[in-house]
Amino acid sequence: MPDAVWRASQMGSYRAAVTPTGYATLDRELPGGGWPSAALIELLLPQAGIGEMHLLRPALGAIAQKRRIALVQPPHAPQAAAWSAWGLPAERLLWVKAARNTDALWSAEQILRNGSCGALLFWQTHTRPEALRRLHLAAQAADILFWAMRPLADGQDASPAPLRLALHPANGGVRIAIIKRRGPLHGETLHLKLDGMPSSPFFLAPSAHARLDRRAPAAAAARSVPAALV
Known part of the structure; x- marks a missing residue:
């Protein structure tokens, strides 16, 4: 099978479907030309709200039409008006808010295994390697796009994720370093212009987090979400 064997000097591929990122410059550097489903994708951030939601907007828009x-565990409550x-x-x-890290991990795994969602965005500050492996295994059996937002410092640690991107704020967008992909090493940094991002090199204020806000209706508690929703 072409996706089972690949050389490190060549771009690999995935068994599952790939969703275009909406940015041709980034698609050219990703195996299959986009975000892989049925896999753990890590976005490593210096802090939340630097443009990651703008980056994911095209893919989320395609998914939200049907699923x-x-x-x-988003850092701030979702803002329904902004999403609309x-x-x-x-x-x-x-939206699932958990009181404990173990509950958040449990919720993410149930969403992956249930199969009723087309995308999962999961924010974590401290995740053990065995927990990451469980989530990646659960994702492999699901038809879902799965992004885990983790601290930038975690990029130094090993991870089962086949795709890991480090994001930094940039003027009008983000800078992206490809830490890991199924293909040759990528030494250059990509600079993507993102719609809606201010023309300023500093985009670190939590209030600028595009679709998240501190004001929102109550979240579903972890371990209490009806099966039909997850």
Whole structure:
């Protein structure tokens, strides 16, 4: 099978479907030309709100037309009006807030295994390697796009994720370093212009987090979400 054997000097591929990122410059550097489903994708951030939601907007827009999008442990509450302004139906948004890290991990794994969501965004500050492996294994059996937002410092640690990107704020967008991919090493940094991002090199304020805000309706508690929703 062409996706089972690949040389490190060549770009690999994935068994599952790939969703274009919406940015041709980035697609050219990703195996298959986009975000792989049925896999753990890590976005490594210096802090939340530097443009990661703008980066994912095209893919989320395609998914939200037919399937639900799950947010587990976002740094701020989702802002339904902002999602709707982006053309993403608020009724397709599932927000899960957990009191403990173990509950958040449990919730993410259940969403992956349930199969009712088309995308999962999961924010974590401390995740053990064995927990990452469980999530990646669960994702491999699901038809879902799975992004884990983790601290930039975690990029130095080993991870089962086949795709790992380090994001930094940049003027009008983000700078992306490809830490890991199924293909040759990528030494250059990509600079992507993102719609809606200010023309300023500093985009670190949490209030600038495009579709997240401190004001929102109550979240579903972890371990209490009805099976039909996850």
